[in-house]
Amino acid sequence: MSTTQFLFSGFGGQGILFAGKFMVYKGMMEGRQVSWLPSYGPEMRGGTASCSVIVGDEPVGSPIVTHPDVLVAMNLPSFDRYEPAVVPGGMVFLDSTLIGRAPARSDVTVYAVPATQMASDNGIPTLANMIIVGKILRVLGQDGKADVEAALKKVISAKHADMLDANLRALQLGANA
Amino acid sequence: MSEKVLMKGNEAIAEAAILAGCRHYFGYPITPQTEIAAYMAKRMPKIGGTFLQAESEIAAINMVYGVSAAGKRVMTSSSSPGISLKGEGISYLAGADLPALVVNVQRGGPGLGGIQPSQSDYFQATRGGGHGDYHMIVLAPASVQEMAEFTVRGFELADQYRMTAMILADGTMGQMMEPVSLDLHVAPMPEKPWATTGTRMQRPHNIVNSLYLVPEVLERSNFERYERYRTVEENETMYESYRMEDAEICIAAFGIAARVSKNAINAARAEGIRVGMIRPQTLWPFPSAPFRAAADRVRCMISVELSMGQMIEDVRLAAECRVPVYLCNRVGGMIPEPEQILAAIREAAKTGGNKQ
Numbered sequence: 001m002s003t004t005q006f007l008f009s010g011f012g013g014q015g016i017l018f019a020g021k022f023m024v025y026k027g028m029m030e031g032r033q034v035s036w037l038p039s040y041g042p043e044m045r046g047g048t049a050s051c052s053v054i055v056g057d058e059p060v061g062s063p064i065v066t067h068p069d070v071l072v073a074m075n076l077p078s079f080d081r082y083e084p085a086v087v088p089g090g091m092v093f094l095d096s097t098l099i100g101r102a103p104a105r106s107d108v109t110v111y112a113v114p115a116t117q118m119a120s121d122n123g124i125p126t127l128a129n130m131i132i133v134g135k136i137l138r139v140l141g142q143d144g145k146a147d148v149e150a151a152l153k154k155v156i157s158a159k160h161a162d163m164l165d166a167n168l169r170a171l172q173l174g175a176n177a
Numbered sequence: 178m179s180e181k182v183l184m185k186g187n188e189a190i191a192e193a194a195i196l197a198g199c200r201h202y203f204g205y206p207i208t209p210q211t212e213i214a215a216y217m218a219k220r221m222p223k224i225g226g227t228f229l230q231a232e233s234e235i236a237a238i239n240m241v242y243g244v245s246a247a248g249k250r251v252m253t254s255s256s257s258p259g260i261s262l263k264g265e266g267i268s269y270l271a272g273a274d275l276p277a278l279v280v281n282v283q284r285g286g287p288g289l290g291g292i293q294p295s296q297s298d299y300f301q302a303t304r305g306g307g308h309g310d311y312h313m314i315v316l317a318p319a320s321v322q323e324m325a326e327f328t329v330r331g332f333e334l335a336d337q338y339r340m341t342a343m344i345l346a347d348g349t350m351g352q353m354m355e356p357v358s359l360d361l362h363v364a365p366m367p368e369k370p371w372a373t374t375g376t377r378m379q380r381p382h383n384i385v386n387s388l389y390l391v392p393e394v395l396e397r398s399n400f401e402r403y404e405r406y407r408t409v410e411e412n413e414t415m416y417e418s419y420r421m422e423d424a425e426i427c428i429a430a431f432g433i434a435a436r437v438s439k440n441a442i443n444a445a446r447a448e449g450i451r452v453g454m455i456r457p458q459t460l461w462p463f464p465s466a467p468f469r470a471a472a473d474r475v476r477c478m479i480s481v482e483l484s485m486g487q488m489i490e491d492v493r494l495a496a497e498c499r500v501p502v503y504l505c506n507r508v509g510g511m512i513p514e515p516e517q518i519l520a521a522i523r524e525a526a527k528t529g530g531n532k533q
Binding site for chain 2: 021024025028034035036037038040060061062063064066154
């Protein structure tokens with residue numbers, strides 16, 4: 001398998017960095033080469049957050065993702081900013097509850113998931129991020145349960161250990177969306 | 178303990194310092210290195226160590242001086258503007274021949290600058306930064322693993338040569354997470370018979386000081402220090418050579434610039450351009466010998482930096498005018514994209530350098 005460059009983007013507070021960390025832990029536990037780089041600039045204070053995630057079989061060179069194979073956009077400013085950067089033939093996963101417009105690109109595959117609405121309807125309002133991740137895993141054929149649960153246990157802090165089941169449910173909801 | 182864990186570069190430095198026996202940390206918060214202080218604040222009290230947020234960077238470096246004089250492993254960390262404030266203390270450490278580890282997770286400057294990554298403190302780190310004739314051992318990690326390993330190495334070298342060792346990282350290296358093995362080998366700390374640990378009425382006083390009012394004595398202390406520096410230059414230079422075997426173009430880059438350059442080199446190789454890289458892992462002492470050797474084989478060199486061109490001076494000195502050395506850079510917190518470096522490589526392949 002080759003290298004996949006992910007860019008996760010959205011509001012601060014939507015769990016953008018968490019979603020990216022989950023993908024990195026999962027990759028690492030599968031013995032793949034990984035890196036994770038958050039935005040830490042002043043824009044974080046202004047509301048938007050993003051992180052670069054690389055999962056591949058070769059040692060990671062630059063950890064900075066400027067042209068993602070897979071873009072996750074969880075709000076409109078992020079979608080506006082990063083949609084043009086996706087590589088031709090790439091994939092875009094967007095939260096259609098918060099992004100009203102249609103994609104401008106026709107050379108990428110778009111998966112629109114009303115993640116924020118689904119999270120709210122299912123009583124897990126903070127887990128729209130993991131609903132999107134569930135969709136990604138299903139599309140990429142990476143939703144083997146053992147890996148997923150092991151990676152979740154790594155990325156969920158001890159303080160929030162009781163959130164494991166809710167996270168698994170969010171991933172399932174996303175997979176079936 | 179060989180299992181790899183995911184850590185930010187800043188956290189890897191902090192944990193490696195603890196593994197190296199450092200039990201005294203003094204700092205003052207500044208982005209993008211604050212995770213080091215946060216990690217120390219959490220861990221030090223649990224292992225009988227000292228974490229102290231000083232009232233300023235200047236206070237912190239002088240606390241480092243005190244602990245070092247008492248013979249203990251000690252460190253401080255900051256980012257560019259904070260390192261400038263520490264400059265006086267670093268000069269005093271050099272004048273008193275005290276070992277210490279100073280971490281600089283660089284951000285854009287000059288002045289307060291910004292908080293995004295930079296490499297524009299190269300001159301400050303490799304030329305001294307404070308007043309007087311002195312050097313620091315400057316280590317330039319390019320992965321989270323090296324952030325950990327160079328931290329241990331920094332403490333060892335500092336003790337061995339009674340010098341300040343500096344980790345010269347940048348915002349990207351500090352903030353990124355990668356798998357890291359903390360199965361680190363730490364050499365036993367050498368005896369420090371010079372330390373001010375109390376005479377118990379059994380030996381003469383040890384004096385730690387950087388004041389020498391008799392010029393003949395001060396001159397001798399400088400000469401002796403530079404003898405020691407010569408040993409460091411002979412024994413402690415580190416670099417990585419990447420795809421240089423048949424290279425016609427040599428990239429010079431360290432830290433994050435070297436990471437991005439690897440992407441560009443592999444893309445250029447796919448186009449049939451024979452390009453490689455020499456990546457200094459120590460910036461002082463600078464690995465002049467491999468650059469000097471490469472200068473006889475390549476057509477040109479390209480220094481890729483997050484500065485207006487600082488390391489390029491050392492590359493040119495090493496190359497002794499045998500080949501042209503070009504600059505490929507971004508500054509102010511911007512990072513060159515692989516495409517920019519690839520374009521510089523293509524340009525050099527087409528027109529640049531000495532034809533063979």
